[in-house]
Amino acid sequence: MKCKVCSGPGVIDIRRHNANFCSEHFLRYCRQQVEKVIHEFRMASPGERLLVAVSGGKDSLALWDLLLELGYEADGLYVGLGIGDYSVESARQVKAFTDRFAAPRGGSLIEVDLRETYDIDVPTAAKVGKRVPCSACGLSKRHLFDKAAIDGGYDALVTGHNLDDEAAVLYGNVMRWQTAYLGRQRPHLPAENGFPRKIKPLVRLSEREMAAYCVLRGIDYQIDECPMAVGNKHLQYKAALNMAEEDTPGMKQAFYFGFLREAVDRFAPDAAAREGGQSNGEPGSDGSTNDAEGSLGLCQRCGSPTNNEVCSFCTLVERTSGHDPVPVELVRRPAKRRQR
Amino acid sequence: MKCKVCSGPGVIDIRRHNANFCSEHFLRYCRQQVEKVIHEFRMASPGERLLVAVSGGKDSLALWDLLLELGYEADGLYVGLGIGDYSVESARQVKAFTDRFAAPRGGSLIEVDLRETYDIDVPTAAKVGKRVPCSACGLSKRHLFDKAAIDGGYDALVTGHNLDDEAAVLYGNVMRWQTAYLGRQRPHLPAENGFPRKIKPLVRLSEREMAAYCVLRGIDYQIDECPMAVGNKHLQYKAALNMAEEDTPGMKQAFYFGFLREAVDRFAPDAAAREGGQSNGEPGSDGSTNDAEGSLGLCQRCGSPTNNEVCSFCTLVERTSGHDPVPVELVRRPAKRRQR
Numbered sequence: 001m002k003c004k005v006c007s008g009p010g011v012i013d014i015r016r017h018n019a020n021f022c023s024e025h026f027l028r029y030c031r032q033q034v035e036k037v038i039h040e041f042r043m044a045s046p047g048e049r050l051l052v053a054v055s056g057g058k059d060s061l062a063l064w065d066l067l068l069e070l071g072y073e074a075d076g077l078y079v080g081l082g083i084g085d086y087s088v089e090s091a092r093q094v095k096a097f098t099d100r101f102a103a104p105r106g107g108s109l110i111e112v113d114l115r116e117t118y119d120i121d122v123p124t125a126a127k128v129g130k131r132v133p134c135s136a137c138g139l140s141k142r143h144l145f146d147k148a149a150i151d152g153g154y155d156a157l158v159t160g161h162n163l164d165d166e167a168a169v170l171y172g173n174v175m176r177w178q179t180a181y182l183g184r185q186r187p188h189l190p191a192e193n194g195f196p197r198k199i200k201p202l203v204r205l206s207e208r209e210m211a212a213y214c215v216l217r218g219i220d221y222q223i224d225e226c227p228m229a230v231g232n233k234h235l236q237y238k239a240a241l242n243m244a245e246e247d248t249p250g251m252k253q254a255f256y257f258g259f260l261r262e263a264v265d266r267f268a269p270d271a272a273a274r275e276g277g278q279s280n281g282e283p284g285s286d287g288s289t290n291d292a293e294g295s296l297g298l299c300q301r302c303g304s305p306t307n308n309e310v311c312s313f314c315t316l317v318e319r320t321s322g323h324d325p326v327p328v329e330l331v332r333r334p335a336k337r338r339q340r
Numbered sequence: 341m342k343c344k345v346c347s348g349p350g351v352i353d354i355r356r357h358n359a360n361f362c363s364e365h366f367l368r369y370c371r372q373q374v375e376k377v378i379h380e381f382r383m384a385s386p387g388e389r390l391l392v393a394v395s396g397g398k399d400s401l402a403l404w405d406l407l408l409e410l411g412y413e414a415d416g417l418y419v420g421l422g423i424g425d426y427s428v429e430s431a432r433q434v435k436a437f438t439d440r441f442a443a444p445r446g447g448s449l450i451e452v453d454l455r456e457t458y459d460i461d462v463p464t465a466a467k468v469g470k471r472v473p474c475s476a477c478g479l480s481k482r483h484l485f486d487k488a489a490i491d492g493g494y495d496a497l498v499t500g501h502n503l504d505d506e507a508a509v510l511y512g513n514v515m516r517w518q519t520a521y522l523g524r525q526r527p528h529l530p531a532e533n534g535f536p537r538k539i540k541p542l543v544r545l546s547e548r549e550m551a552a553y554c555v556l557r558g559i560d561y562q563i564d565e566c567p568m569a570v571g572n573k574h575l576q577y578k579a580a581l582n583m584a585e586e587d588t589p590g591m592k593q594a595f596y597f598g599f600l601r602e603a604v605d606r607f608a609p610d611a612a613a614r615e616g617g618q619s620n621g622e623p624g625s626d627g628s629t630n631d632a633e634g635s636l637g638l639c640q641r642c643g644s645p646t647n648n649e650v651c652s653f654c655t656l657v658e659r660t661s662g663h664d665p666v667p668v669e670l671v672r673r674p675a676k677r678r679q680r
Contacts, residue, residue: 174514175584175591177598236587240580244515247576251515258517266606 012212015249023216030213033204034066041188043199048155050074051110051196053145054097056090056222059160061097062213063202067158068105074158076102077331079144080113081137082121083228090222097219110152110331112144117328119321122228128320133228136316143313144330147304149196152331156197161187164207166200167256168237175237183271186264193296194305203256301325352552355589363556370553373544374406381528383539388495390414391450391536393485394437396430396562399500401437402553403542407498408445414498416442417671419484420453421477422461423568430562437559450492450671452484457668459661462568468660473568476656483653484670487644489536492671496537501527504547506540507592508577510599515577523611526604533636534645543596641665 001010003022010020014029021029038044050067054060054076067074078094081087091111098109114120125136149157161169166187173181191197202210214221229235245252298304299311301324306312317325341350343362350360354369361369378384390407394400394416407414418434421427431451438449454460465476489497501509506527513521531537542550554561569575585592638644639651641664646652657665 175595177595177602179602236584240583243580244576255515255517262517262519263606266603 011216012209014209016206016245016253018249026212027216030062030205030209031066031069034063034201035070037187037204038070038199038201041186041199043188043201044072044156044158046071048073049153050156050158051145051149051152051154052076052158053141053160054078054094054109055160056093056097057160058210058214058219058221058223059162059165059202059207061093061101061160061219061221062210062217063158063160064097064107065101065217065219066213067201068102068107074102074107075152075154076107076109077145077148078109078111079141080111080115081140082113082115083123083226086222086224086227089224093220093222097221101219110148112148112330114140117330118317118325119323120317125316125320126228129316132232134232134234137226137228139312139316143304143311146195147302148330150194151329151333153333154196156191156199158199158201160202160210161200162202162205162207162210163252163256164238164241166203167241167252168234170256170259171237171241172233179267179270180273181271182264183267183269186260194298204253206252302327351556352549354549356546356585356591356593358589366552367556370402370545370549371406371409374403374541375410377527377544378410378539378541381526381539383528383541384412384496384498386411388413389493390496390498391485391489391492391494392416392498393481393500394418394434394449395500396433396437397500398550398554398559398561398563399502399505399542399547401433401441401500401559401561402550402557403498403500404437404447405441405557405559406553407541408442408447414442414447415492415494416447416449417485417488418449418451419481420451420455421480422453422455423463423566426562426564426567429564433560433562437561441559450488452488452670454480457670458657458665459663460657465656465660466568469656472572474572474574477566477568479652479656483644483651486535487642488670490534491669491673493673494536496531496539498539498541500542500550501540502542502545502547502550503592503596504578504581506543507581507596508574510596511577511581512573519607519610520613521611522604523607523609526600534638544593546592642667 001013001020002008003010003025004019005025005028006022008022011023012026013020044050050072052060052064052067052074054064056078064074064076076094076098078091080091094109098107101107102109114122120140122133122137122140125131125140126133129136145157145159148154166185170182170185172178173185187200187203189195189198205213213219225235241252241255296305296307297309299306299314300309301314302311304311304313308315310318314325341353341360342348343350343365344359345365345368346362348362351363352366353360384390390412392400392404392407392414394404396418404414404416416434416438418431420431434449438447441447442449454462460480462473462477462480465471465480466473469476485497485499488494506525510522510525512518513525527540527543529535529538545553553559565575581592581595636645636647637649639646639654640649641654642651644651644653648655650658654665
């Protein structure tokens with residue numbers, strides 16, 4: 001196995017591109033794929049401040065690293081979900097990465113802990129609200145990601161959804177013809193209605209490539225799947241797509257990018273009709289939706305955009321903790337733009 | 341297991357409807373599903389003459405039986421493809437069915453043999469044309485089905501595609517976002533541009549239900565899969581959907597009917613732009629297309645609609661047999677409408 005670029009010893013084969021790479025040129029390939037997609041979907045411009053949602057897993061840590069490598073000003077945001085040892089280990093990985101990889105290049109970590117700040121955790125919220133855990137978790141993360149990006153005045157919220165993730169979400173949306181979700185499943189959603197711009201620069205790279213990236217860069221990460229997600233539909237969709245990809249390399253990329261090129265616009269009116277707001281085209285695993293429907297007002301508790309008096313997250317907090325959430329600013333907005 | 345209707349001993353459970361049936365009420369359920377879909381998609385009216393394409397398999401024989409049960413005037417069309425023992429056995433099953441089930445209720449069988457009429461067979465045509473067999477086979481069947489229905493003056497050509505078939509074709513079209521195929525994947529295509537009306541009244545019934553129908557009605561059928569189709573994509577798509585259905589009963593029906601309700605119209609412009617003609621939204625397993633693109637003329641050999649001087653089927657015949665096809669009328673059009 002020889003590197004496609006330098007003919008040196010290859011360390012990874014990428015079947016859908018019919019290419020092998022050595023370590024150096026694989027890392028370059030990853031940076032190029034991120035640059036390409038940022039350019040193609042006009043996700044961000046040099047000098048903008050980006051907030052990367054980091055979970056401690058391979059994708060989000062690799063993404064933060066890649067953005068810093070490419071010269072973006074990128075901070076990390078970690079939300080402590082209170083899922084036992086899994087969350088403890090995830091937090092540890094994020095902090096270790098920050099110290100070793102992010103801080104030396106100017107990246108700071110913002111930490112929000114659901115228990116400390118809102119007196120809730122995902123397992124309890126799921127139990128009290130009779131939701132599946134992925135639903136309570138998704139709702140909480142969406143809310144806190146959005147709020148932190150807005151509070152901190154970031155130009156965009158960046159998430160580490162890779163090609164496998166996006167293809168699996170698309171698969172679920174197509175199987176059930178969730179037209180409103182299909183209409184907004186794009187890797188770049190512009191800021192609107194009080195929601196931040198949201199971008200997904202890893203959509204040209206696979207799960208396996210992100211794992212290889214971390215290994216080759218020496219980045220440790222949380223390798224366990226979330227224990228609460230076991231058996232959820234999303235993982236089943238991934239398995240179905242992996243079978244197809246095994247048989248026809250490139251099929252996953254063709255499915256996802258074919259959708260963006262040929263189909264998403266056809267469903268856009270449904271997304272617009274359904275929501276005044278903006279969402280990622282990702283229902284929770286149970287099909288839970290974003291707050292926003294119709295024209296948006298502001299949540300009486302936290303000021304976030306919602307079509308109800310109190311937004312879904314504050315409702316979740318009230319039901320789970322038994323008391324109103326305390327208004328907080330998650331991130332202090334910098335007095336002025338940092339010098340690079 | 342008790343019958344949902346009469347509480348007698350059940351013989352089949354249908355998970356997606358959460359229902360068990362005894363033999364009698366299962367057969368009634370099948371008739372009702374066919375009636376329902378014929379009505380819902382305005383496929384046919386009482387008194388119309390239907391031509392059912394029969395392969396000797398469970399679906400097409402069950403379909404012919406069901407249509408006769410429901411009082412339609414329905415003849416059968418069998419195309420001999422020359423695929424060794426498989427074709428010999430298929431023909432035998434079709435003739436046995438005709439004698440025992442169709443003829444007593446006024447149904448006649450039309451037989452067209454590729455070797456006798458055109459001096460070709462599917463294996464040779466595939467080899468000479470360097471096509472995969474399913475492509476040469478699909479092309480030949482589409483042509484002969486259309487031509488027989490037109491020659492015989494039938495009101496519609498009826499095919500035995502069941503829910504599993506249509507969901508698998510849809511799956512393949514979606515995975516590759518074949519927008520022109522998606523735009524015409526409907527269970528009823530009206531007659532146009534010299535093509536007959538085409539209808540698929542089994543789309544509410546599954547493969548398994550059709551097998552059970554035949555067993556309970558005492559209909560023998562060809563149980564082998566075509567030996568040339570082994571490993572084709574269509575069978576892989578079916579396997580993927582079967583896994584999903586196992587996990588979520590009803591998923592296949594939701595996928596297919598959700599598409600008809602929510603999505604097919606959005607792709608219709610692509611179908612119209614791509615083809616002046618009409619097709620079933622079913623590429624051959626290799627993605628082969630119908631003849632018709634742009635405005636249609638008539639084939640100089642056989643008079644079928646095509647956008648070329650000579651249609652794809654006549655070209656296939658010429659290349660495979662080494663000589664021009666002899667113009668034939670496959671079915672003699674009845675002098676006047678038969679009395680029922």
